[in-house]
Structure formats: C-alpha cells, structure tokens
Amino acid sequence: MNILSELRSPEYVPPRGSLRATTQEDGDTSSVLQDYLRIASRWRWVIIGATATCLLLGIVATLLMTPLYTAKSTIEISREADQVVNFQGAEREVSAADQEFYQTQYGLLRSRTLAERVANELNLVDDQQFFEMFGGPDTPAFELTNGRYAASGRPMRERAAGQILLDNLSVDPARLSRLVEINFTSPDADFSMRVANAWAKNFIQTNLERKVQSTSYGREQLQQQLAEYKDRLDESQRQLVGYASAQEIINLPGQTEGSPDRPIVVDTLAALNQALTSATADRIAAEATFREAGGEGATGQALTNMAINNLRSQRAELAAQYSQMMVRFEPGYPAAAAIQSQIEEIDRAIDREEARVAGALEAEYRQALQREQNLEARVNELKQEYLGLRRRAIQYNIYQQEVDTNQALYDGLLQRFKEIGVAGGVGVNNVAIVDLADTPQAPSSPNLLINLAVSILGGLILGAAMAFALEQLDEGFTDPTEVKRKLGLPLLGSVPKAQEGTPKEALLDPKSELVDGYLSVYTSLGFTTEHGVPRSFAVTSTRPAEGKSTTALALATTLARARRKVILIDGDMRSPSVHQLGGVDHDRGLSNFLTGENDIDSLIFHMDDLGLTAMSAGPIPPNAAELLTGNRLSTLIERLHETYDHVVIDSPPVMGLADALLIASRVDGAIYAVEAHGTRSTHVKTALNRLLGANVRLLGCVLTKFEARKSFYGYGYEYGYGYGREDREGELA
Incomplete structure (x- = not known):
C-alpha cells in the first residue's frame, strides 16, 4: 500500500x-516478475559473487570430504504370515488399507534394541577401530587400559555403538510394495556390507523371537485364566444346585430340543385349571336344571320320568271313567266315589315322585357346586405357589446365567489355549530377505556434480537473499x-x-x-x-x-x-x-x-x-x-x-x-x-x-x-x- x-x-x-502526465517509462506499475528482474540486474554482481563463493566452497568441501560407501539389502515384509493352521490370531486383525502395521515395522527396523544387537553380533562394542572410524564420544567408557576398553564401560559403549549404527542407517520402503531397503553408509565398503546384511538377518530373528515370546506369554496367561474360570464355574454350579434344593425348585426338561426347562407346578396348574373349567360348566348346567325344578312338573326330568308318566296315564284313565259316571250318576255314587278316591291317591303318588326328582336335582347341583369350589380353591393355591416360585426363579435364573457365562468363557479359553499351543510349534515368519547387500564398488558420496549443483543453487539463494536485503536497505530511487x-x-x-x-x-x-x-x-x-x-x-x-x-x-x-x-x-x-x-x-x-x-x-x-x-x-x-x-x-x-x-x-x-x-x-x-x-x-x-x-x-x-x-x-x-x-x-x- x-x-x-x-x-x-x-x-x-x-x-x-x-x-x-506520466511518461512511458512509469506508465503502469511493474509486475512482480519485472521487480525481481530489476533487483537481480541491479545487484547482479552480488548474486554472481555469492554464487561463485559457494561454488568454490563446494568444490573445496567435496575434495576434502571422506569417501563414503553405501551397502543396500532388501527385505519383504508381509502384512500377515502364511497360515499353516486354520485359526485366528490373538492380535486384532488389520484391514488392507491400514498402514499402521507397516509403520510399526519401519519403527522396529530403526529400534535401539536391534541396533545394539547388531553391534554385539559384529563385536563392535569393544572395537577401537570402529569408534575411531565414526569418531566415538570422549567419555570415561572409552578410556583405554592396557590397550583395551574397560569392562565397566561396556553398557555405555553398547549404547553408543547402537546410536552410531542408527545415525548411518536409512530405511527406505519401496512405494506401493512390501519391499524395504536397508541402507548403511560408512567409510569402509566391506563394513557397510556386513552391517546391512546383519541388520536384515537380526530383524528376522527378533521378529521370530518376539512371536515365540508372545505365544509363550499368551499360553501362561491363558493357563492361569483357565484355572481361575474353572473355579468360578464350579462355584456357580454349586450355588445353583444349593439354591434349587433350598427353595424346592423342580424343573422339567423342555418339551422341544433347545427350549428352556419348566417348573413342575406349571403342568399341575394347567391340569387343575382345565378341570376347574369343566366343573364350572357342570355346575352351571346343574344349577339351570335345579332352577327349572322350582315349578311342579316343569322340569324336563319330571316329564321324562317313566314312573310319573305311568301314574299320569292311570290318572287319565280313571278321570275318563269318572267323567262317564258323572253323566249318569251323582258324585256320591259309591262306584264314582271309589274312582275319585283312586284319582286322589294317584295324584299324591305323582307329587311324591316329582318331589323325589326335584330333590335329586338339588343334590346334583350341590355336588357340582362343591366340586367347583374345591377346584377353584386348589387353583388359587397353585397360583400363589407359582407366583412365589416366579419370585424365587429370578434369583435362580441369575445363578443359572452366571453358570452359563462361566461355562462359555471357560470353553472359549480352552479352545484358544489349544490353538495357541498349535501355533507355538509352527514358527512361521512374515519377513524374508530378498537381496543381500554386496560390497559397494564406488563411493556413494561425495558426488561432485550434485555438490556443485547444490553449491550453485545455494549460492543463487544466498545471493538473492543478499540482493533483497540490500534492496530493502537501499531507500534510494534507482528507477x-x-x-x-x-x-x-x-x-x-x-x-x-x-x-x-x-x-x-x-x-x-x-x-x-x-x-x-x-x-x-x-x-x-x-x-x-x-x-x-x-x-x-x-x-x-x-x-x-x-x-x-x-x-x-x-x-x-x-x-x-x-x-x-x-x-x-x-x-x-x-x-x-x-x-x-x-x-x-x-x-x-x-x-x-x-x-x-x-x-x-x-x-x-x-x-x-x-x-x-x-x-x-x-x-x-x-x-x-x-x-x-x-x-x-x-x-x-x-x-x-x-x-x-x-x-x-x-x-x-x-x-x-x-x-x-x-x-x-x-x-x-x-x-x-x-x-x-x-x-x-x-x-x-x-x-x-x-x-x-x-x-x-x-x-x-x-x-x-x-x-x-x-x-x-x-x-x-x-x-x-x-x-x-x-x-x-x-x-x-
């Protein structure tokens, strides 16, 4: 602005x-590129001088640098090992798109433990020439006694040797593949080759050891857990049986396979409930018949009774004879009086018979009612008993669920224990060596052309920075x-x-x-x-x-x-x-x-x-x-x-x-x-x-x-x- x-x-x-009114030379504001070109042209000698100085320094530094040799070994890291047995691993499965596994492997390749292991295998911890080659630290652990390092400083030298190896090692994964290059650089070509190969072999060994240790540790842990869950299962079963005996809980097996057990009171209650229903129906029918008997001769039983029907037939005949006599005689006629007396006797017989039928109906009704009441009382008792059983069954089911859970856990752990035992003896590995390192024939650095290019680029950047700095400091009007x-x-x-x-x-x-x-x-x-x-x-x-x-x-x-x-x-x-x-x-x-x-x-x-x-x-x-x-x-x-x-x-x-x-x-x-x-x-x-x-x-x-x-x-x-x-x-x- x-x-x-x-x-x-x-x-x-x-x-x-x-x-x-402005002249042609300041008509429009210069573009950014034109400003840069103007600054570069004005301070061109500063840029040329800085570039020439950096170029000269690059040449001198290249000539003074110690030649370094890089050896390369190649390994293949598979995401999953080939499965010899058909079982699932104890670790979580990794999806195909998950790079977490490979990043972990790259980190293990650059671990301090692996570096110290390689240093021990190659006997570098007590190698004076190795530390002189890389300029070991000046600490008491590296002081010589009778031409040798002191044993007390070995842990520190081991740590220093591992760090030196890590500083000169590079792990380069090949893009879109499972191949990984292990590069080691040192002034000695043969030493670089030995370190690169030892690194690959020790990585495979540590990978196998880690799996064996993981399997052994898993077996021990599972064995402890199996004993613990076996005790839990036995205890829960004893608790279930004791509670069922104390509460008198008797269950019958399910009617179909897989159906749960049922209490015995359920079957009894169902049978009595069905009998109660039948008794109620009988009582209703007997009561209806008894109510009909309230009017004389009104009931169906009286109408269908053979004795009553015979008496009524005799009475009808006598009544017919009596009617014929009344046509010719007076009611006091002896023969008519005798017939009248017979009719009255038959009427009394019919009343007695109908009373007997009505008494039988009442007795039948009373009997049906008593049976219904007895069954209803028993059903109510069974209902209360069932409700109490349901309350006791809640705790019983809790104990039963605990038994089922412990049984399932025990069975799962037992199956996993068997699988890990099989896996521990297989010994498969998901890392393989593709190419071992060869002794480098030419130094990897210094590279004169690359150093000259970097020097020129650095000189141009330095010169440009100086030009811009001088341009900012120069507040004069140059254009x-x-x-x-x-x-x-x-x-x-x-x-x-x-x-x-x-x-x-x-x-x-x-x-x-x-x-x-x-x-x-x-x-x-x-x-x-x-x-x-x-x-x-x-x-x-x-x-x-x-x-x-x-x-x-x-x-x-x-x-x-x-x-x-x-x-x-x-x-x-x-x-x-x-x-x-x-x-x-x-x-x-x-x-x-x-x-x-x-x-x-x-x-x-x-x-x-x-x-x-x-x-x-x-x-x-x-x-x-x-x-x-x-x-x-x-x-x-x-x-x-x-x-x-x-x-x-x-x-x-x-x-x-x-x-x-x-x-x-x-x-x-x-x-x-x-x-x-x-x-x-x-x-x-x-x-x-x-x-x-x-x-x-x-x-x-x-x-x-x-x-x-x-x-x-x-x-x-x-x-x-x-x-x-x-x-x-x-x-x-």
Whole structure:
C-alpha cells in the first residue's frame, strides 16, 4: 500500500490529467516478475559473487570430504504370515488399507534394541577401530587400559555403538510394495556390507523371537485364566444346585430340543385349571336344571320320568271313567266315589315322585357346586405357589446365567489355549530377505556434480537473499517506476546527470540530454491543469543539492523557448543561487519586495542568453519565514501575472524549514525534485507529508541526476536520451 495515500489530507485533489502526465517509462506499475528482474540486474554482481563463493566452497568441501560407501539389502515384509493352521490370531486383525502395521515395522527396523544387537553380533562394542572410524564420544567408557576398553564401560559403549549404527542407517520402503531397503553408509565398503546384511538377518530373528515370546506369554496367561474360570464355574454350579434344593425348585426338561426347562407346578396348574373349567360348566348346567325344578312338573326330568308318566296315564284313565259316571250318576255314587278316591291317591303318588326328582336335582347341583369350589380353591393355591416360585426363579435364573457365562468363557479359553499351543510349534515368519547387500564398488558420496549443483543453487539463494536485503536497505530511487510505486505521485520525467560542464552550459546546448529530459518534463507539465502549464509553480526538494534550482531554471528556459514570458524567482533566501546564473549580485530582490518595496522593475534582471527574466533572493533576512507569512508574496505573484505568462519560483528544501510550505501554498502547484540514487524514500515521504498537510497541490515529481546505467531499464533510457544525436552531429560536421 502507498504510504502517502494514507497521509493525504481530505482536501487534497490530485491534479487533473496527472495520470496522463506520466511518461512511458512509469506508465503502469511493474509486475512482480519485472521487480525481481530489476533487483537481480541491479545487484547482479552480488548474486554472481555469492554464487561463485559457494561454488568454490563446494568444490573445496567435496575434495576434502571422506569417501563414503553405501551397502543396500532388501527385505519383504508381509502384512500377515502364511497360515499353516486354520485359526485366528490373538492380535486384532488389520484391514488392507491400514498402514499402521507397516509403520510399526519401519519403527522396529530403526529400534535401539536391534541396533545394539547388531553391534554385539559384529563385536563392535569393544572395537577401537570402529569408534575411531565414526569418531566415538570422549567419555570415561572409552578410556583405554592396557590397550583395551574397560569392562565397566561396556553398557555405555553398547549404547553408543547402537546410536552410531542408527545415525548411518536409512530405511527406505519401496512405494506401493512390501519391499524395504536397508541402507548403511560408512567409510569402509566391506563394513557397510556386513552391517546391512546383519541388520536384515537380526530383524528376522527378533521378529521370530518376539512371536515365540508372545505365544509363550499368551499360553501362561491363558493357563492361569483357565484355572481361575474353572473355579468360578464350579462355584456357580454349586450355588445353583444349593439354591434349587433350598427353595424346592423342580424343573422339567423342555418339551422341544433347545427350549428352556419348566417348573413342575406349571403342568399341575394347567391340569387343575382345565378341570376347574369343566366343573364350572357342570355346575352351571346343574344349577339351570335345579332352577327349572322350582315349578311342579316343569322340569324336563319330571316329564321324562317313566314312573310319573305311568301314574299320569292311570290318572287319565280313571278321570275318563269318572267323567262317564258323572253323566249318569251323582258324585256320591259309591262306584264314582271309589274312582275319585283312586284319582286322589294317584295324584299324591305323582307329587311324591316329582318331589323325589326335584330333590335329586338339588343334590346334583350341590355336588357340582362343591366340586367347583374345591377346584377353584386348589387353583388359587397353585397360583400363589407359582407366583412365589416366579419370585424365587429370578434369583435362580441369575445363578443359572452366571453358570452359563462361566461355562462359555471357560470353553472359549480352552479352545484358544489349544490353538495357541498349535501355533507355538509352527514358527512361521512374515519377513524374508530378498537381496543381500554386496560390497559397494564406488563411493556413494561425495558426488561432485550434485555438490556443485547444490553449491550453485545455494549460492543463487544466498545471493538473492543478499540482493533483497540490500534492496530493502537501499531507500534510494534507482528507477523512474519507483517514484509512482513508493510515493504515489505522477512522474513528470527523469533528467539525466550532466556529464560535463555546468547545468547552464548544458541548457544552452539544445542537443544536450539535459534539454531532452526537461523537454519531456515540460510536456508532461502541460497536462496537469485544464489550461496547460500552471501560470505559477514552485520547485522544491527534500534537501539541498538535489537539482531543484536546475529544474526551476530548465523549466523557465523551456517555457521561454516556447515563446512564453517567464520570470524566475529565487525563493531560497537562505542560500540563494539564481543570481550566480545571471552573473549579478543579490543586493536587491525578493526580500526587498517582501519588506515593503513595490518597485518590481528595480528588483529584476534579464538573462538574455536563456531568454528569461529573473529575480534574485535579495539581501538575506534574519528570518525568511517571517517575511513569507504575510500576503506580500501573493501580491507579488498577482502583479507579475499582469506582465508575465508564467512565474517560476526556486523554493528552499522542505526538510527542517517552513519556507517551502509557505511559498508552495501561494502558487498554483509545486513540483518536487528527487535526486536519483541518493535521496532516501523515507525522507521524501516525510517531506511530502508536510506539504500535503499544508494543502499544497503537488503537480508531480521530477527524478534528477538519473544515471541510466544503474537502472534495470538502462538501455531504454540511453536510447531515449541519445537517439539521433550522433546522426545530427555527423551531418553538422
């Protein structure tokens, strides 16, 4: 982000056409790649020097390095061993996509235990030549006694030997395969081969030992658990039987295979419940019959009784005879009376028989009712007994479940114990050696070409880092494009540094590069306002000797050559310089008018060789800023506009002074001169901040004393400034 864009006051309005006023060389912001190329071109010798230094150091280091030899052995690690017996392992199964198993194997290959085992197998723990080869640590464990290491330091030497082997070992899994390369590097080719092969063989041995140890440990643990669960099973069975005996729980086997046992009371209750149902039906039928017997002769039993029917038949006959007699005789007739007596006797017999039938029905009903009540009482007793049994069966089932659980655990452990016993005697391995290491015939390092490439790359990186660091530390303006990027001001033009003579002499030569540069500035200045070049403007800078006076003189000269009436005012009343260009004294000038003198003609002088009029700074006042605080400067500019087309003021520098702010606030705008390759951007930003704080209208920036050879765009600027000059000189010659 541009810093000045944040500091700019709200009242400030960029000059119209300022973007169009920029020259071709700072038209658009450079791309990131162009910035990098510019930095690389500017600091190319730093980058070349750093690269050359690193290259030289790489060559020297390569020649001084000890040749190292790398031996490689290859093994295959299968995720699961070939199964000789059909059983499941004690460890959890690993899915095909699970890489945890292989990462564990790679970690085991680089384990400290395996390294110390290899060191012991190769007798490296007490090998002085081995520790001298790799530079063993300087500790009491490595002190020699009678030309040998002390036995007391063996554990420490074993640890050190294992660490040395690990430091020079690399485990490289082949991508998308089960192959793993074991690489060992040392100064001795034969030693590298022996270590690589020993590492592969010892890894297989440790893998087998680990499985045997795991199986043996598993058998011991399972054996202990079997005894424990056998005791649990026996205890739970005794507890179940004791509880069943105490609570008189008798269960019958299930009716079908696999069905649970059932209590005996269930069958009894079912049978009695069925009998109760039948008794209830009988009681209901007997009760219905008994209720019907409440009316004489109304019951079906009385109607179907043979004795009663015979009596009724006899009565009917006697009644018929009695009716015939009554036709002829009186009721008192003896024969009729006898028949009547027989009828009454038969009626009494029928009543007696019907009473006997009714008594039989009542007795049958009472008997059915008593049977029903007895069965119902027994069923209720069995229900209470069953409910009590259910309550006792809850605890019984708990004991039964415990027995079943212990039995299942015991059976499972027993089966696993048998399987592990079979597995312990098989001895299969999932690691196999594919290729044993051979003695290396050529050193693996140092590699001259690789070291040179790394040195060159490191040198380029170091040089680039140094270039960027120097670029950040260098706050000067090396290219015209940096003006817009760093300051946010339009670049009116860049002016080359005068190589020979004074700036005035260069301005007198229309073919000089200085004139070409300021002509470009003049052209750009014509786009800063609606009416072209501002009628009054000041030229200032950050500090002295940046080319502001030359810029003011050159622009005034360029305007004069464009047939404009121009007056150049030396506004630097602290260190005046315009009078020297005109070869006059500064006894009279700007300070006289500011102190109250109104005769302008007596304060100016003419520079006929440049075609313009000038006003010196006048006598140096005690405090120039006090003279500029009034309205006399504005009055002077207004009066000069009556005679001159343009008023150009050579202003003092901005830093540390208030003169430039007071002068720039009285004119149409200010042009800021920045010395290329010299002025720091932070100082320029501070000065511009002061101008913007005073509501000064900045027309643009002029890059002075620019040397194209120091710029990334040097060729373009050289071409622009010198184009056609040699041809013109040849024609004039």
